[in-house]
Amino acid sequence: MWIDSHCHLDSPEFDADRDEVVAQSLAEGVEAIVNLPGHVDHFAQAKATRERYGCLTGYGIHPLWVAGPAGRSLREHIGELRHWVSREKPDLIGEIGLDFFVADFNQSEQEWFFSEQLKIARDFDLPVSLHVRRSQDHVLKHLRRVKVRGGFAHAFNGSAQQAAEFVKLGFCLGFGGTATFPQAQRVRALLRDVPLENVVVETDAPDIPPSFLGTMGSTARNSPVFLPQIGVILASVRGIAPESFAVATTDNVCRTIGGK
Ligand SMILES: [Zn+2]
Numbered sequence: 001m002w003i004d005s006h007c008h009l010d011s012p013e014f015d016a017d018r019d020e021v022v023a024q025s026l027a028e029g030v031e032a033i034v035n036l037p038g039h040v041d042h043f044a045q046a047k048a049t050r051e052r053y054g055c056l057t058g059y060g061i062h063p064l065w066v067a068g069p070a071g072r073s074l075r076e077h078i079g080e081l082r083h084w085v086s087r088e089k090p091d092l093i094g095e096i097g098l099d100f101f102v103a104d105f106n107q108s109e110q111e112w113f114f115s116e117q118l119k120i121a122r123d124f125d126l127p128v129s130l131h132v133r134r135s136q137d138h139v140l141k142h143l144r145r146v147k148v149r150g151g152f153a154h155a156f157n158g159s160a161q162q163a164a165e166f167v168k169l170g171f172c173l174g175f176g177g178t179a180t181f182p183q184a185q186r187v188r189a190l191l192r193d194v195p196l197e198n199v200v201v202e203t204d205a206p207d208i209p210p211s212f213l214g215t216m217g218s219t220a221r222n223s224p225v226f227l228p229q230i231g232v233i234l235a236s237v238r239g240i241a242p243e244s245f246a247v248a249t250t251d252n253v254c255r256t257i258g259g260k
Contacts, residue, residue, distance in 0.1 A: 001031040002231050002246050003253040004224040006095070006129060006154045006174055006202035009035045009055060010045045013206040013221050022053045025224040031250070033224050034202075034257075036095045036129055038062035040077065041069060043084050056257060058094035058129050059084050066106065066113040074109060078116045085124055091257050092151060093121040094129025098142075101133045111138065118146035127151035127256050130171075136162040143169050150256055152200055155208065156190065163190050172200045172252050177208035180233045181216050188237050196240075200256075201231050201249045 004025070014021055025033065035055040037046040043059055050057040061068065061081060068077040085093070096117040098110050121128045128151035132139045136158040150170035155178065156163065163173060173194055179187045191199065205222040210230050213220040228246075235245035 001029050001250060002201065002227050003032045003034070003056075003250050004030055004203050004205070004227045005034050005152055005172075005200040005249075005253050006176070007033050007035055007205050007224050008038065008207070009033060009053075009205075009224070010037050010042050010049055011206050014223075018049075021223055021225060025227070028225055029228050029246075030224050032056055032253070034058065034092070034129070034253070036060065038095045039065045040080055040084070043088075047088060056091040057088075058092040059088065059090045060092075060094040060096040060117055060129070061113065062095050063097050063099040063110045063114065063131055064105075066109055074113060078113065078120075081117065082120055085120055085126075089124075090126065092127045092129055093117060093124075093148075094151070095131045095154065096121075096128060097131030097133075098135035098138050099131060099133040100135045100138070111142070114139075115142050115146060118142060118148055121148045121151075122146055125149055129154055132156065132158065140165050140169070143171075152202075152253075152256065154202060155204055157187060160190060160193060163194055167195060167198045172198050172256055174200050174202040175234055176202040176204055176230055177210040177222060178216075179237060180210040180212070180230055182211075183216070191234060191237050192239070196238075196248050197252060199238075199249055200252050201227060201234060201245075203227050203230065 036058045130153045154174040156173040209220040209222045232242045235242040
């Protein structure tokens with residue numbers, strides 16, 4: 001049995017067939033899905049999704065959405081998140097982090113906001129799901145300042161040295177569609193070398209479609225239904241039996257989220 005450690009089940013791409021997607025995922029051997037709405041306007045939908053399907057659920061503001069709904073200050077936006085967290089008791093805080101793919105885009109706002117979200121995770125003793133894009137060292141700096149109980153660095157794409165720093169801080173690294181492509185050599189090398197107790201699998205559905213849905217960067221809809229197939233490819237990259245890989249990665253998610 002597998003766990004999809006990073007998924008956006010409330011995306012409009014699933015509006016037409018969400019029930020079928022969840023039922024089929026379960027039938028394929030996906031025992032749990034971590035659902036991350038990422039925007040305060042989607043929290044109510046995520047609450048309904050959690051009640052309907054029993055998803056593990058994270059509340060958090062994605063770094064590209066820190067500006068939030070019009071007319072709200074960053075401080076009010078953070079206050080709103082804190083309110084949701086204290087009322088709904090999510091399983092984790094996420095997807096949060098820093099995205100410096102577009103240079104100078106909101107960098108100082110993103111850093112302030114990330115730090116405040118880490119404090120919420122610390123105050124409620126929750127793990128975090130991290131978005132780390134061209135920002136590994138900055139994210140590490142904040143994690144050293146605000147100590148949280150660990151979590152996941154999703155779609156990890158840093159260097160081996162940066163990976164080792166996340167591992168040292170108790171984080172699991174998430175691997176998914178990208179590592180299914182033979183040309184993704186650096187990510188595949190990380191997948192082989194990171195300690196097994198720090199590896200989790202994810203789809204990031206509807207994004208990051210795996211190799212069997214098309215070429216790298218295609219716009220095909222990814223889905224948690226595909227997680228076992230992705231897991232089998234990742235297990236072969238790692239050189240481990242798929243069953244053992246499923247057990248290990250599932251244990252890693254349970255250990256990271258559970259025990260509260
Ligand atoms: Zn995501």
